Amino acid sequence: MPLAREAVELLVQAARAWYFEGNQHGLRDREWMALRFLGRANRFSRTPSALAGFIGATRATASQIVKTLESKSFLVRKPSQEDKRSVVLHVTAQGEKCLSQHDPINHVVNAVAALGNDECVRLRDSLRDVLNHLDAAHQRLDASVCRDCMFLAERGPGTGKGRASAEFMCRLYRAPISLEETELLCTSFERTRDRPKIEEHLDRARMASQG
Ligand code: SF4
Known part of the structure; x- marks a missing residue:
């Protein structure tokens, strides 16, 4: 518990950067x-x-x-x-x-980036776990990215230039979602815990769009 308190107190100090x-x-x-x-x-x-x-x-x-x-x-x-x-x-x-x-x-972003990629991933995942726990306890409005949302579905592959824009569908809004949009924040986000198939597909699509 003292370790948890120390970590949270450090977070509170970091928050002075954005609450002033x-x-x-x-x-x-x-x-x-x-x-x-x-x-x-x-x-x-x-x-x-x-x-x-x-x-x-x-x-x-x-x-x-x-x-x-x-x-x-x-x-x-x-x-x-x-x-x-x-x-x-x-x-x-x-x-x-x-x-x-x-x-x-x-x-703060620069200081976190200086930790290196692996540490950034660990920090992001730990903070997400903490927020998930708080959201469950307080039923607060959440905002996160399509990648982790239960409404994201795969769509049939598109062709040519529009391929990346035809990859996904939002089943809530019944609208196409481009690969770039899967990284944007959404307040209608609903968490899902077991999305290995979409995760793999997103990784493949992202790598294809980069290379
Ligand atoms: S509800 Fe929002 S986060 Fe979920 S798939 Fe649709 S657009 Fe993405």
Whole structure:
């Protein structure tokens, strides 16, 4: 138990990088959290309501954050292609530049990357296990990537240039999912524990797209 406490206390210290008073480079910590999430979210989760759920804010607060990010030209709203009455939030090139240059978590990301690949994988898996445990206990809204989601299904192989985009289907949204999209965050994610077949298929598809 002392070891577990020591590890958690170190995590709390690390969290000072992303929870802070005032602002950094013109944005408060929750605005950074929103911009970071929208920069990594898939097309189903870049909505005001998914954003509110992810950052643990009311719709009104999330809407105010969206307005702030729009006023700085980091974000634009566009009508959803699936449902014209809904809007999808897009991070602009300026927003992406701001994230890559000034996101307060960048220092932590660099420090973790310096641990090396194997240690990064161990750390990621350990933190995921901890979060899974917390989610089960508190039934919090989760967000993760398609790769681990029970709704991801294989699709018949496509042809030529569009091959990677025809690999997968989301059975929840009944929509095709490209290989690149399987790495994006989704707030409709539902965990599944035993997906060896999809895991292997994703690895093969990823290697094919790289080589
Ligand atoms: S497969 Fe799961 S994580 Fe991916 S888009 Fe569908 S619901 Fe979201």
